[in-house]
Amino acid sequence: MPRDPLIGLVGKPSSGKSTMLNSLTDASSKDCACIRFGKSDQCKPNYGSCNNGKRSVPIELLDVAGLVPGAHAGRGLGNKFLDDLRHADALVHVVDVSGTTDAEGKNTRGYDPSQDIIWLRGEIVQWIQGNLMEKWGSIKRRHVALKASPVDTLQGQFSGYGSNQAMVARTLDKLQLKTPLESWDQETIEKVVNAFTDEKFPTVCALNKIDHPDADKNIAKIAKQRDPNTIVLTSAISEVFLRKLAKQGYVKYAEGSDFVDTREDLIADGDPDGGGLKELDDKLKTRVENLKDMVLYRFGSTGVVQVLSRAAQSLGLVPVFPVRNVNTFSSGANSTGVFRDCVLISKCGPLLWYSRTAVSNTQNRNSTVKDVAKKVMGDVAISYIEGAGGTRVAETDIVEVGKNDDKRKSKRKSV
Template identity: 50%
Template sequence: MKDIVIACVGKPSAGKSSFLNAVTDATAKVGNYPFTTIKPNNGIAYFPIDCPCKRFDKTKLCAPRYGRCIDGKRFVPIQVLDVAGLVPGASEGQGLGNQFLDDLRHANALIHVVDVSGTTDANGKETVGYDPIGDIEWLRGEIHSWIFGNLNKRWSQIVRRHVAVKASTAETLHNQFSGYGATLSLVQKSLDRSGIKEPMDTWEKETIIKIVDAFLDERFPTIIALNKIDLPDSDKNISKIMRKYDQNKIVLSSALAETFLRKLHKQKFIQYEEGTDNVQTKDDLPDSDLKPLDEKLQNRIEKVQDLVLYRYGSTGVQDVVLKAVEVLGLVPAFPVKSLTTFANTNGKGVFRDCVLLWPGTTVLEFADIVHPEIAKHYLGAETIGNRKIGEDDIITKENNIICFKTSQATHSSAAGAPASANTNSTSSAKK
């Protein structure tokens, strides 16, 4: 069972720390997440999904164990890892190179924070007119060089063993790639993606480059956060990048604007709804307990509205996390004790648990994640409308509210929620 982790990477001064501050919820209650091993450089982000409580008209009763639910918008916790030390030459050990690349092993997806304003060079030093496309290419280049280098230097030995033990290509590659946290099926997918058919002992250097390329795509899906959209030169760089790259993998953001708005919200100068352009002041809400703004603050807020909120609809930081979850194809699933009340064991509150599953997770696998006792005494499972679903059925957004039937009374919390040993309610074992 492994937690799902999204790593935040980028050159110095791209805005990683600001982004992490903006996206992680400092106001969340300590421990309001299911993860057991939080490292100092990990933050918890809460990304919004549609909570089923809305559909079933039970928003008032919704009681998430982790995260929160506001009128049917549920904020699900996920770990975001700050991976520092990416500088040009990381794959050759520059900066914190090896440490950086090592940390990447723990990540399921990457958020590449790119300074799109062109005001910092490749090393993060102040400049003007720098082309941020260089940064996008460079991150991939560093990771590619690292993996390719490790493979290439032992290639003849790898092939000799491959031939001697008559292993399949996927098996041999899996031996090499498992250190990067890859399963056999992920390696197989990489092979399929690469289209390489030739036997391994005939591979040229170009073929190795190709398989590393395909492996990178499978293993490190990456969302590009074009940050600092509030600065003047960003516009022209954004259009250039949008034309060149897959727009589904790009999100525009202003970490600075988000941090600013959150701070003012906390200090009760404004009411700000994260992920929207909705900012309200004392003038808008005279009866509220908001503090009045002085002219300077008022001007700064208007600037953020003009440069960011009204132009782009939001500061974009929440969308970045959401996109990273999307690119992994994670499916939220809700184990419930009853398909009529959606309550849990104690009968209080509804839809207490939300588990993020890897695509392809079956009903029986989900049962095991919720509690091994359920899988052990599994009799069947039903979804909305008491519709029976098979143990090998894949969980999708259409059947993700599930009530398990077991042959005996299991652990007190078993049939409705992850038990304490398995409270890791945003992850599953697959991938």
């Protein structure tokens, strides 16, 4: 079976990766199909949860620890770090924007975190480039002798990073290089490696620790330098704290939102029972108030859920909801609840699922109903596939969010 998409959390020590991972447990969410059919009250996912139509989806997260400057040359846990990276489909770079940790993660004050974004990217590029240059002479000779295509030759070198031919083809398409591979100079190779890195490791920067008073000026600086779509502001520790308080019955908190109610708030709103919440002591009360002021009111949320949505977006993922009964949306005769399963399909072809093996098709193409069926069922013969309401959908139909709500590719029958 193809695996779920994997997002690697990267960043120097003490930037907040582990805290982010804890805060993100089951936080990945997409709009669930139940809301489009007015069935939110019956929605019972087999995996994760559905909160008023916000569905947690099967994304795997990996805390990639041990990256310090010089990792590509084996410093720190450099090699181990880079090895873990191979399996990631996208990266979240957790950046400590409080400036209270230096490039190695040691305590300091006034460090410029915009540097971290530069050196981390550099480590990845140098790692890939270093490996390529080591063998460039023989790669070139082989390329010429075999009269190979540049895509084949590069894929031979890049498959170890979990790439496939389509990815390499896109990399080269973007660059539109005029010179043949055997005549590439150092500068051209660097361009190729950079473009490949963009393709293989789309990266979202989580500017973390926004609750810290020194964060503002660092955020402003980074915001000026970067594409706003690649930045999300986060306070991982705030999310962890709020979820803990909610679990212990001290607050009501809708995960990832700016909605926090204490017993006092609810009593003030006219519920004499205070929602059944426990009373906060003064210390906790102050902490909650600070968190509201410093994070929720100023930034709208702790940002952690947005990070994951952004990363999933960068992968072009479409959530698909396979069911056994296209009229009730249940998963079978003995199953209660609706839309119990959700699979993520890559919009731009089956790249994600096959990313550890080469695909022969180097053309960019969109995922189809057939691809979905294959992901859900594996390699079995299928007689037909139906969408919502029982309308049959063609195997070649292209998958998009909500597109087949009126003829959803949901029912599967094997012969």
